[in-house]
Amino acid sequence: MEMNEAKLQEIxxxxxxxxxxxxxxxIFIKRSELESQQIEANTxxxxxxxxxxxxxxxxxxxxxxxxxxxxxxxxxGPIGCGYYAWNTRxxxxxxxxxxxxxxxxCISTDMQESDIVFGGEKKxxxxxxxxxxxxxxKAITLSATCPVGLIGDDMGAVAKAAEAKHGxxxxxxxxxxxxxxxxxxxxxxxxxxLMEKVIGTGEQEEAPAKFxxxxxxxxxIGGDGWEVERILKEIGxxxxxxxxxxxxxxxxxxxxxxxxxxxxxxxxxxxIAEMLETKYGTPWLKVNxxxxxxxxxxxxxxALYFDDKELTxxxxxxxxxxxxxxxxxxxxxxxxxxxxxxxxxxxxxxGHHFQNLFSELGIETLLAGYEFAHRxxxxxxxxxxxxxxxxxxxxxxxxxxxxxxxxxxxKVSPEKLEELKAKIPLxxxxxxxxxxxxxxxxxxxxxxxxxxxxxxxxxxxxFTSGIKDKYVIQKMxxxxxxxxxxxxxxxxxGFNGAVKFAExxxxxxxxxTWNFITPPWKNQPLLExxxxxxxxx
Amino acid sequence: MLDCTPKEIxxxxxxGMINPAKTCQPIGAMYAALGIHKCLPHSHGSQGCxxxxxxxxTRHFRDPVMASTSCFTEGSSVFGGGANLKASIQNVFHIxxxxxxxxxxxxxxxxxxxxxxxxxxxxxxxxxxLVIHANTPSYVxxxxxxxxxxxxxxxxxxxxxxxxxxxxxxxxxxxxVNPGDMREIxxxxxxxDIEYIMFPDTSGVVDSPMTGEFEMYPEGGTTVEQIKxxxxxxxxxxxxxxxxxxxxxxxxxxxxxxxxxxxxxxxIKATDALLMTLRNSFAxxxxxxxxxxxxxxxxxxxxxxxxxxxxxxxxxxxxxxVTGITEFVLSLGMxxxxxxxxxxxxxxxxxxxxxxxxINEMLTTAGITANVKSAGDLFTLHQxxxxxxxxxxxxxxxxxxIARAEDIPFMRVGFPxxxxxxxxYLPIVGYQGAMRLIExxxxxxxxxxxxxAKDEDFELVM
Numbered sequence: 001m002e003m004n005e006a007k008l009q010e011i012x013x014x015x016x017x018x019x020x021x022x023x024x025x026x027i028f029i030k031r032s033e034l035e036s037q038q039i040e041a042n043t044x045x046x047x048x049x050x051x052x053x054x055x056x057x058x059x060x061x062x063x064x065x066x067x068x069x070x071x072x073x074x075x076x077g078p079i080g081c082g083y084y085a086w087n088t089r090x091x092x093x094x095x096x097x098x099x100x101x102x103x104x105x106c107i108s109t110d111m112q113e114s115d116i117v118f119g120g121e122k123k124x125x126x127x128x129x130x131x132x133x134x135x136x137x138k139a140i141t142l143s144a145t146c147p148v149g150l151i152g153d154d155m156g157a158v159a160k161a162a163e164a165k166h167g168x169x170x171x172x173x174x175x176x177x178x179x180x181x182x183x184x185x186x187x188x189x190x191x192x193x194l195m196e197k198v199i200g201t202g203e204q205e206e207a208p209a210k211f212x213x214x215x216x217x218x219x220x221i222g223g224d225g226w227e228v229e230r231i232l233k234e235i236g237x238x239x240x241x242x243x244x245x246x247x248x249x250x251x252x253x254x255x256x257x258x259x260x261x262x263x264x265x266x267x268x269x270x271x272i273a274e275m276l277e278t279k280y281g282t283p284w285l286k287v288n289x290x291x292x293x294x295x296x297x298x299x300x301x302x303a304l305y306f307d308d309k310e311l312t313x314x315x316x317x318x319x320x321x322x323x324x325x326x327x328x329x330x331x332x333x334x335x336x337x338x339x340x341x342x343x344x345x346x347x348x349x350x351g352h353h354f355q356n357l358f359s360e361l362g363i364e365t366l367l368a369g370y371e372f373a374h375r376x377x378x379x380x381x382x383x384x385x386x387x388x389x390x391x392x393x394x395x396x397x398x399x400x401x402x403x404x405x406x407x408x409x410x411k412v413s414p415e416k417l418e419e420l421k422a423k424i425p426l427x428x429x430x431x432x433x434x435x436x437x438x439x440x441x442x443x444x445x446x447x448x449x450x451x452x453x454x455x456x457x458x459x460x461x462x463f464t465s466g467i468k469d470k471y472v473i474q475k476m477x478x479x480x481x482x483x484x485x486x487x488x489x490x491x492x493x494g495f496n497g498a499v500k501f502a503e504x505x506x507x508x509x510x511x512x513t514w515n516f517i518t519p520p521w522k523n524q525p526l527l528e529x530x531x532x533x534x535x536x537x
Numbered sequence: 538m539l540d541c542t543p544k545e546i547x548x549x550x551x552x553g554m555i556n557p558a559k560t561c562q563p564i565g566a567m568y569a570a571l572g573i574h575k576c577l578p579h580s581h582g583s584q585g586c587x588x589x590x591x592x593x594x595t596r597h598f599r600d601p602v603m604a605s606t607s608c609f610t611e612g613s614s615v616f617g618g619g620a621n622l623k624a625s626i627q628n629v630f631h632i633x634x635x636x637x638x639x640x641x642x643x644x645x646x647x648x649x650x651x652x653x654x655x656x657x658x659x660x661x662x663x664x665x666x667l668v669i670h671a672n673t674p675s676y677v678x679x680x681x682x683x684x685x686x687x688x689x690x691x692x693x694x695x696x697x698x699x700x701x702x703x704x705x706x707x708x709x710x711x712x713x714v715n716p717g718d719m720r721e722i723x724x725x726x727x728x729x730d731i732e733y734i735m736f737p738d739t740s741g742v743v744d745s746p747m748t749g750e751f752e753m754y755p756e757g758g759t760t761v762e763q764i765k766x767x768x769x770x771x772x773x774x775x776x777x778x779x780x781x782x783x784x785x786x787x788x789x790x791x792x793x794x795x796x797x798x799x800x801x802x803x804x805i806k807a808t809d810a811l812l813m814t815l816r817n818s819f820a821x822x823x824x825x826x827x828x829x830x831x832x833x834x835x836x837x838x839x840x841x842x843x844x845x846x847x848x849x850x851x852x853x854x855x856x857x858x859v860t861g862i863t864e865f866v867l868s869l870g871m872x873x874x875x876x877x878x879x880x881x882x883x884x885x886x887x888x889x890x891x892x893x894x895x896i897n898e899m900l901t902t903a904g905i906t907a908n909v910k911s912a913g914d915l916f917t918l919h920q921x922x923x924x925x926x927x928x929x930x931x932x933x934x935x936x937x938x939i940a941r942a943e944d945i946p947f948m949r950v951g952f953p954x955x956x957x958x959x960x961x962y963l964p965i966v967g968y969q970g971a972m973r974l975i976e977x978x979x980x981x982x983x984x985x986x987x988x989x990a991k992d993e994d995f996e997l998v999m
Contacts (some may be wrong), residue, residue: 015632016628046608047622048608048625048627048628050604051588053585054584054588057789058589074553078561078676079557080564080589088592105539106538106556108553108557113677116644130547130551134547146645146648150648151648177583178583178611179610182584202796392611398670449631471601471749475748479951517747517749
């Protein structure tokens, strides 16, 4: 069914007037004849709306810090916050030193009523002492939850005293859940402190091998990061650090030695990418390792950047051999998927990234959006200067990176940089709207009501979303796939990931289980008879 | 796996948790609220809480878990959440059209001191619609406390005593158990031909059938009329002291319905106790079919006892479930050596008694000394096991890490189970549930025996 403004209005008309006015600004139908199509994003969710959004704490500890395997992450607050961010994001991690792998531990100060009344600083100090005694980690993070900010616990002071006492870095993150309007605030808070206090504290001046890169915004869900690293290493890159999937404190400290920063999930880590450029002169390249063509394009862009004959040849050789291996398998799955339609709604980048892969499988994306994006994620980075800062964003402390006089070095000449920028997305990011077809719908912070309405109207064959939506969609008889956790499968990145995704999606379409939804007796009358000349017998 | 956990136990005085065995009140309140027909749970606080709770419940039940949130930002935290809650009430009834909105608080709204009952009183609630609330600060108790508090709210807001003489019907508060368990308890009561009201009742809500259509409010759940009528019942059975006794006490105070607090009917003794209470209170014979079921259970117990008799076991999870499982494994001749719950466990001095006292009493009767702890964490449990290994670990999904680290057979029971399916449909309560537990225990142990057997010891008949 063709989507148009009138049909959209019919859906919006069901809202109370105030809600309608608000939601209208978060939705548009792609029209390429319009030069710009503005969307409202990164603003408050309407109270009472069933949203999929999380909070600043989820973005800070849950997304960015949690995957760092060799740090002990202490959550300061009542038990729930620590508990829910414990092993629930599938950030796979393998440590060289199993005694310094804390990925499966959940440490919480478990604040009680008396801590709320009298303050929780003493308890936090004791928990840090115990963590040091039991685990002897090289560094610790402290993440604040809602009540911590309200009662005024000075986590910074506790961290400082603990650093002095134990001689290891103790980083404090004021990522209380009420900050900002979604997880996005927490990403920013985590980025700031990692940049201010960790990156660049390593002793290495230079990377130990050629073509050193950092992979930013890759959380190794289902092993995505490992697949990307496999390809990069085969070509000859040296991966200095991954932020933060399978990431380590030790590696992140030396992130300044990279010659190029790759940015996979732009939303969660673009701050670090930008600050690395300011501080060390390292450009960042937007990559997308989701989808075969996306992966190829990213690899070729990297080769263009380094402009090394051998590296370029190896890049093409790896692409060719990988393609030869996976294409026949991928084609089989494509036959099942071709002609189908999809909704793609998740997170901060996946809603965009996965559209490539869908399209390679012959699946058209009818609706897409993000949970916690900003306007630039939809409209492209060019709109950043026009984004107004509202009260909710102002509450997030701003950290400005400054040039590191000793280590700043232009990795490519300004002329060369300009030349490259014309060819590859260096320091650049095109918003989702540029990749979507005319007539498709873009929705920011899609909510439950709209989910149901859009499904009824457009009847997609598959809806990729998160766990909270998954069973709602399936109950409607529509194939649903989680793109936060990959339904406990993966990896979906890189060449192997594309095949795995194709396999999983095809399985969803081809499963005989869908055929049982209507019981046989619903299609047959109870009384069977035959019509004769005398009437019904 | 968990290589950083040392065998040597150092005293931890901070009160902090490492690998908790509990979570916070609001998720329990959300689950209880789902057990009211046409009710939308509402989380008053930051949207992250609501998101986490829906995520976790959805993963356990693999079914839609709908709930709304007040979507706090820093401004609402400073100026109070009244405006957000009032807007929520308006929007929820307009857009999602529930009959009941069940609000629970979070640690944020509790800390700033939002007076939810006053806000509700001054909110614009349409005729025939109902808003109830429970205070569920996350820094008190656990998810079990939250379940209990929301169930209490059902009583305080809805239950009424309207008849001069109580009806011959029983209220059943099932506690924080799966919908499959609730269905099984209802089957037992029905088979005794006793009128009953179960509340909350999530069966039909989080185990709803696949029809090709999404129902925001499926057929299940206790209706408001039924909850109202609980005040007219002759008796309340509170199954599981931790999740159910407070609402039952309140109903007694409010509507003079006497309460009997029983164990969650896990295993033969607790099921016997449930049926005997019903039999004696309502003068009903135990029907033949239940007697047959019980006989089958005992037959299975005697047939298989040699598989598990004397085997040591560690049990953790929610207090009512752990109490039931401990009692049952004792009935099977097993030896619980570590028993732990994350939920704070009452005290020996209180009228209700304590978790540790309950467990220790059962163990003492059986002549067993064990490590028993309430308000414990899985780090403690793991250290205990390192020092005194066991033949079987029983608990929720989080136990799989310890089981792998220590190479112990592991049986999943309780909440949450995030890595297996079907569990929420199949009961562990009643005689049938006990049979299933035996099957699970013996299969877990026998699969392991097969796996470990040398070729020459690998046997067809076991």
